[in-house]
Amino acid sequence: MEIQMWQIIALTILSMILIWDSLSTAIFDGKPMFAGILAGIIMGDITTGLAVGATLQLMVLGVGTYGGSSMPDYLTGAIVGTVFAVTSGQGVEFGIGLAVPVGLLMVNLDVLARFCNVFFAKRVEAAIDRMDYKAIARNTWLGMVPWGLSRALPVFIMLIFGEDIVNALVNYMPDWLTGGLRVAGGLLPAVGIAILLRYLPVKKYISFLLLGFFAAAYLSVPMVGIAIFGVAMAVLEFKKSINGNQVAVAANAGDSQEGLLDGEYED
Amino acid sequence: MENMKTNETKLTKKDISSVSRRWIMGSQITWNYEKQMAIGYLWAMLPIIRKLYKDPKEQQEMLKTHVQFFNTTPHMGGFICGIDAATEEHEGYKAKETVKGLKTGLMGPFAGVGDTLFGVLFPTIFGSIAAYMGQEGNIAGAIIWLIVNIAILCLRYFTAGIGYREGSKIITSAKDKLDALTAAATLLGITVVGALVSTVVSANVTASFTSGEVTVNGQEILDQIMPCMVPVIVVAFIYWLLGRKKMTSTKAIILVMVLSIVLYALGILG
Incomplete structure (x- = not known):
């Protein structure tokens, strides 16, 4: 199935809303479980989204962002993984196989967003020196921009250009890789469990x-x-x-x- | 002399609700490596500062006080804002140094309990159930988790008010309860994790051994020794790995992926 433009836009907005929610109201708490389900709804295949989100969720059990440490961004991974699991017709394991490297790469953008906000924080402090309350409010809320873009841009780019790459990947993927990814999908939840056991x-x-x-x-x-x-x-x-x-x-x-x-x- | 005077402006319920809302929405929006949640804290306290300090110089000093480094669990920060608001209401500008100490003194203990409860235990307990059901194609677990998160959000709305009314005695009065709750939730979390090992980690051994005319299926032998033997070994192996220096969860994930591909190619797992 081919992805429609409205789906790409909806998924891009979804990635922004999910990261903002995780920073404030936290009802989806930035968890891949919800990202997978919501991406599945947009793609018209909740079952796949549920399965991709669930497996990724098990991998991040106990991994939190304390004191500003970044964790693999399986939120973005779950969205991208669900989409390509549905469009490629290759199933859940394939989606997870894509989501993991995407999540591991995306952690760099999380770091970048946290870094960019130093700029707005400095401007807030400059506004205090001038006692400019409007500027304090404006620059506080501008902090949303780096956060939003850190998720929206990669999702948008991957969904626009990813399809050909993924299709090529599917056509030429050898059995040892597809089979290996399937095995990995079964074993990876062990990582989340082990991290938890280290913490508890x-x-x-x-x-x-x-x-x-x-x-x-x-x-x-x-x-x-x-x-x-x-x-x-x-x-x-x-x-x-x-x-x-x-x-x-x-x-x-x-x-x-x-x-x-x-x-x-x-x- | 004017600094000695107790502040006469009184905060209303509306002011405190506003602090709560602002903390929930703004605490992490301008999160940055330099001062972390400092801007979020300032944002939450802005209406209080503008109301309590009429002298522009004092106002500016308090703004600067509240833009210092701050970091705690977002779920718990409301308590600190509330305690802070009560202190500033009573003591006025002369509380400036007290407030600095209060903030840095409280953020650690609250983060200790908050990160454990809201960062680890709740997501573990509800995330495990949601993911387990999700893998079976059942969305109910995820919906339960969502409802829990909404309930937590509603409770967060009251944290600033509780902090405001109880003041710093909340730390002593709530600590026993929070510690007991943490211990109980830890126990529940560990029980669920024990079950997770056997239910969500899956490995199917395809290797078989032929001796003469008898072929023995590898998986059957392992099952006779103990069900879910491979998952237990894999979890124990990664647990051991994570205890080693320089090992990170990212490296562990990559290692598991490579290992899976190799074991599949060798025909051991499938």
Whole structure:
């Protein structure tokens, strides 16, 4: 299927709205899960968008942008990956195979946007010296421009010129690459899980890691069932922490805080 | 003498709501490497500054105070704005130094809890469920996650008001609860992650071993030892890798992709 001009424009606007949302209201929180679904709606194939977004989401579990660190931009990756999975007819694995390198490259533009905003911040400070409130407001909001362009430009360019490249890729792609990408699509969520385990205080809660695995692998309990079990245990833990005597609470809090700091994973 | 006088201008509920809205919308818009959320903080406090300080010199000094380096979890910053607003309302211009200390003193502790809860645990718990269901073609998990995010946004609207009313005692009163909540959410997150290993990482071993006339399927042997053995090994391997110096998540992703292609080409995985 060929992509229409209105779809390219809609997807470009989508990428801008998603990055702005992630900086402010955060209802889509810049997550590839939502980017994939929304791109899927625009492309008329929610199923593909859902699958591409879901796999990318699993890869970024636990990867956050703390203190201004950049992470692979799977938001843009999910949009581009979904589009080419649909237009090429090559399926979800192909889309993920494209989304990963796109996401890894796009991180450079995230850095550039954060860098460009130094310029507007300087202008805000200059406006304070003049006590020019209009200029303070204007330059604060101009910060949206580098952010928006850092996503919109690459999405627009890739969608306009990408189709021929992707078609050529599809025609000449050898079996070892298509098959390899399929295997990679299955294995890549392991990276997100491993990053999370590095961040969370696994040693303290190792029994729950094993219980979760046991319930899913041996008892085939579906994910919602496991979440219910987890909530039950979490409520007990919460009550224990709150109702326990003050000393216990303090010791507990100190523990968990320490564990999180020790296990903190930085990219 | 005028600096000794307690500020008489009172802030209204509307002022505080305005701070909340401005913090939510503006905190990261002009995020930059030099002062991070400084401009966002200034933007949130602007109406307060204009209302409380009538003297242009004082106004300018406070603008400069609020444009200093600031960084915390966006979800938690509203509390700090609220506490700050209450302090400035009571103390006026002489609170300038206090406010500087307050901001730098509070941003760390709030970020510690906020990044863990909103940056890691909530996205892990709801993202895992949404992605697991999404891989099965079910959009319900994603919709639940979206509703949770909207609920969090609504709660964020009240953070400045809570900070304003409770003042800095919020840190002691809320800390126990937040720590307990963090511990509980961590436990839930780890349980879900344990299940994720076996459900979302997939690897199908295609290698088989022929000994005489008997051909043994590799996957069957592994399944008899333990279900999902390959996913467990892969997760453990990457976990170990990430603990090594100079290893980043990006390198790990590239390594997994190369490894997948090699293992497929060799006919071990498929």
